[in-house]
Amino acid sequence: MELATLLAVYFGCCAVAHFGYEPLRNHGLFDIIAQETIFQAIPLKRVRDYWGELTNRGVPGTGPYQPITRKKETRLLILEPGEPDDPLRGRLVNVELSWRTRYEALSYAWGDDSVTTTLECAGHKFNITPNLRDALIDLRYSDFERVLWVDAVCIDQTDNVEKQHQIRLMGSIYAEARRVLIYLGKAEDSVSQAMAQIRKLDLKFIPLSTLRYSSRHEAYGPLVYGLIESFSGRLPKMAPIPDGSVDWDQVISLLQRPWFQRTWTKQEAILAKRAVVFCGTQSVSWFALERVVNGMDLYAAEVGVIPGFETVLHTMKGIKMVRAARRERYRHLLDGTAFLSYHDILPKPRKEYSELLDLIIESRQFQCSRPQDKIFGVLGVAQQDTSSWLLAANPSIPVSEGFRNFVVWEIFVNKSLRVLGCSSNRDARSPQALPSWVPNFADLDRQPGLLRLQHRVAFNAGGDTSIQARLSRDEKVLYLRGRAVDMIHTVGDNLNDTDDVLYLSERADDQFKGAKPDMNRYLVLQSRGVLVTEAIRIWNAACQRLGSSRGPLAAKSQEARAPDHITEGKVYPANWDSFWRTLICDCNDLGRPAPESFAPSVLTYINLVTEITSLGEAFVKRWMKEAKLAETYGSVDSESETTFASKSLKEAQMAERSVSLASKSRRFAGTDQGLAGWVPKGARKGDVVAVMYGSRVPFILRMAEDGKYRLVGECYIHGLMAGEAITAPEMEGNETEFALV
Structure with a gap:
């Protein structure tokens, strides 16, 4: 079948699905017909x-x-x-x-x-x-x-x-x-008009739909994305909603209801083929709520201020998680992307919400009555064989045993070491007697892990090796074979523990009142300036150690960093390629391997955040002046050094998202042999960098008593992510069996 014919079929399917079948399905027409006819007799x-x-x-x-x-x-x-x-x-x-x-x-x-x-x-x-x-x-x-x-x-x-x-x-x-009835609670005064406001917003946010589709350009591919871009530029843009036309307080109050904060309810919404949301006796379809939440997210980032929006960020993330998981679970031929994937025009969809570990990680911020429910509360959504006795939902066993059973299942049954990358809080509130290799799933760290998007990244630290693991008789010690590669020399003091995106706040300082969304971008970039400056300092110091190092990987790393790098006709200094890839864990803003063309975005970003750090308030005042000129005259003096309305800001923000993914709950560090990268926030000088057989990322270990180790967490160390510790001839014979306690 020719490409033109396939595209015609694609757009026809999309039209039928989005404007015909799906609205009728979402309103329950087919269900009502079946219920009132066939099932009256059955x-x-x-x-x-x-x-x-x-x-x-x-x-x-x-x-x-x-x-x-x-x-x-x-x-x-x-x-x-x-x-x-x-x-x-x-x-x-x-x-x-x-x-x-x-x-x-x-x-x-x-x-x-x-x-x-x-x-x-x-x-x-x-x-x-x-x-x-x-x-x-x-x-x-x-x-x-x-x-x-x-x-x-x-x-x-x-x-x-x-x-x-x-x-x-x-x-x-x-x-x-037939359908799932999602009950949010009684319709009190604070939410009595919330459902009506959601229906109103569903119509108002229609102009934002092009932003939603264009944000998924890599999922659609360059051909379809080009068509979307060409048409979206001709469509009317959304203007800020006038004050008083929407009762935001009602909507925000509804999204603060306890249902949105629970772990079990996410599973129930994901599994539903059709769901209706009730507040009292009033209702809207789940699909309408999804669209409005997605619209609010885009509106707050691109158009204007939503009062109280920052208080429902967790709710927004939860609904977006449910939406993504539902799309994976219930794909069909009336889904245009599924149709094109079937005909090899687009890549086959990745299963990023189908494995139990991924679901546990994505629901980590939600609440449950019992710690074990962090696992059992999403068990029904996993598209894996979970029939093992290790995953039996037995409330009588201790919390620590339930968590350990899941880790054992993940390693020995599912044949994966990804779970060891789940760093967690281990204070006095943690379940009793948890070994270092068993995360506290009731209090996981903010960062999702380097391998959360395992189908996108190209990490392969363990090369072509297979997992070699065993347990002690009392099942308290995990033995893993691998190689000790290096030791931590320097760990940065600064930590990125902010949200991925900061939204315009109605409580902003007076000088920022009425600022356009570009100020939001400024606030995000400002928070990263100190972090990047510290990373540059640690990197330069590591390069000096690398020059004098005689470690087994030094020669290969020196060779990789030596020449100047040329990207799009621009020459960057030596070590530039290795540094910018390390800064973003070699992943772009969507978690995929970063192409060479991503380098200018990272350079723009580094220049921007370091300038913000050095100029402080002067930078803000200059931007405010330029923004006012742009609003008044439609353009800004081309001689201006920095203009937030310019293309460079958009380019820099792409790199910002990458740095945020790489640095969340991690610190930048250098090793004794001159390597560098991102390590867990609990890492410290003297910790061991190790690569386990069958693992896709290195790990940080800490010496304990009797020659055993405690697991600190996973790490990104540039120069170890493609199997170098396994394939380097100098590393042969360096095998160790690590006893993790």
């Missing part, structure tokens, strides 16, 4: 109610729950109709999950379980939390029954064996539901 696939028969005969001790005996068996709550003031009543039925089992699954934040109210089921009274009571009252129909799956009621919470079985089944329960 009943639920029930399991025979032996338990109810015994109860009706008066057999004592039967209780409210019929035992679950089949692999895909669960219970459903038949909620009886009633008015808001009527008592809650229902009954439980055992069913098998299948295409004919029609129900809605409830997703809500449990809330305080120390305060309870009652739900009556077939003569038995269940204690339920106030949040669940509110949900059932608001979602109950007044004239006919509603079939629901509700975890607190449909699972016997006193039976740990049943809980383990149902947690493993939860992926199927939410995925096979």
Whole structure:
């Protein structure tokens, strides 16, 4: 098929999907038709109610729950109709999950379980939390029954064996539901108009949709991106929303609801084929909420100020995570990018939200009642074989054992050392007796890890070796074979622990009031100036040690750094190529290997942040003056040294995103042999740089008692990321079995 024909089919599919099929699906038209026709004649696939028969005969001790005996068996709550003031009543039925089992699954934040109210089921009274009571009252129909799956009621919470079985089944329960009902809580005054405001914003943010598509240019490829760019320049741009036309307080208050901060709820939203968001009895589709949140993100970065936006950054990240994971899980031929990938016009999509470790990392900032739920709360989303006993959701085992079991599963079953790169907080609140090689998953560091986007990066520190690992008999010591390469000589004092993007704040100083989004970029770049200046100093000192080093990798590193570097006709000083790649961990702003063409962006960035650091307020005043001139006259004097409205700022910000990804929760460091790179924030002078067999990145180790080591974390050391420690002839015979405690 010719390219022109494929493109015509592509745009036709996109049009059908986005303007026809998806709106009808999202509004539930197809579900309603099926429910009112086919499934009126097809009943639920029930399991025979032996338990109810015994109860009706008066057999004592039967209780409210019929035992679950089949692999895909669960219970459903038949909620009886009633008015808001009527008592809650229902009954439980055992069913098998299948295409004919029609129900809605409830997703809500449990809330305080120390305060309870009652739900009556077939003569038995269940204690339920106030949040669940509110949900059932608001979602109950007044004239006919509603079939629901509700975890607190449909699972016997006193039976740990049943809980383990149902947690493993939860992926199927939410995925096979007609729809998932996301309940955010009662419609109090602070959010009474929130749903109406979201529907209004969904229309107002339409001009921002081109920014959303253009931001994904590398996903679409140069051909499709070129078409998007050519058309987007002709479309109307979004102007700032006038004060008072949108009640931002209502929207922000809604996004601050506890549902958005919970770990379990992310899984439930990802698994849903269709979801509806309720606040009280008012609702919007999940897809509309996704679009509005994405629009708010772009609006705050590119157009204007959203009051209180900084208070919901975690909520924004959570919704974007759900959106990305859903796109991976439910791709179909009506998705244009999937269609082009199938025909090899675009690269095949990467699975970045399908592995359990990735999901745990991405949900690290969310809350859960038990530390183990950091793992079990996303287990149902993982597209891996998680049937191992090591991942059994057993609430009776200690937290430390649950965390250790997951690490053992990741290394020995999943054949990966990525989990060792999950640095975490190990203060007095950490679970008892955690070895250094077992992260505290309840308190992971801010940075996602060098291998979070493992399908994008080209790191391969371990070369073509395979993992060689074993456990001690008491499973407290992890033995890994590898090579000790170097030792840390210098560690920087400065640390990047800020958010990736800083937004314009309504609380900014008076001199910045009304500033355009360029001031936002200035604030971001200003925070990096000291960090980059320190990195340059450590790098130069490492180069001096490299010149006199006789280490096994010194000759190769010296050869790589020696010549001047030429990029786009410009000659940069010796060592330039190695330095700029080290500064960004050799990754561009999307986490992919940085091409040669990225060098000018990094150079512009370095010049900009160092100038900001040296000039301080004078730099800001100069920019404010130039910005005012540009706004008044439409251009700025070409002789100006720095103009934030210029192309160079956009180019520099691309590098800023790369530096932010590289430096988050890390420090710049140099080694004894003259190498340099980013190390964990807890690293210090004298720590060992080691490359483990089968690992894609080096690790920092610290000597402990009896010749053992403690794991500090993963690192990026330029000159070790492509298997140099394995292939260099000088490193042969340097093999060590590291005992990690």
